[in-house]
Amino acid sequence: MKIRKGDAVVVLAGKFRGQRATVEEALPGRDKVVLDSLNIVKRHTKQSGATMQAGIIDKFMPLHVSNVALWCGGHKGPARVGFEIKDGVKTRVCRKCGEAL
Numbered sequence: 001m002k003i004r005k006g007d008a009v010v011v012l013a014g015k016f017r018g019q020r021a022t023v024e025e026a027l028p029g030r031d032k033v034v035l036d037s038l039n040i041v042k043r044h045t046k047q048s049g050a051t052m053q054a055g056i057i058d059k060f061m062p063l064h065v066s067n068v069a070l071w072c073g074g075h076k077g078p079a080r081v082g083f084e085i086k087d088g089v090k091t092r093v094c095r096k097c098g099e100a101l
Helices: none
Strands: 008-011 020-026 030-037 040-045 055-060 068-072 075-077 081-086 087-093
Touching: 020 075, 040 087
Parallel strands: none
Antiparallel strands: 008 020, 008 068, 020 030, 040 055, 068 075, 081 087
């Protein structure tokens, strides 16, 4: 998976298409990402023991990684990711403008 925690991304498909956010959590085993301010749902929970609070809570739900793309500041748009190895260091680069991501 080419998207990591802390990356700036733009949503390509779905309810939040066109909006930008940062990745809070990457779930590579499930090919999903959790974004900081998007895809929030309400969950109705009941109290289970003394630790869990009952009521309506906001929960960040993951989006599939195919529905988001990295944001490139070079050409101000979504980026396809390529890799370059310089001096033994592997870096991610934008395929369109060549800028390091």
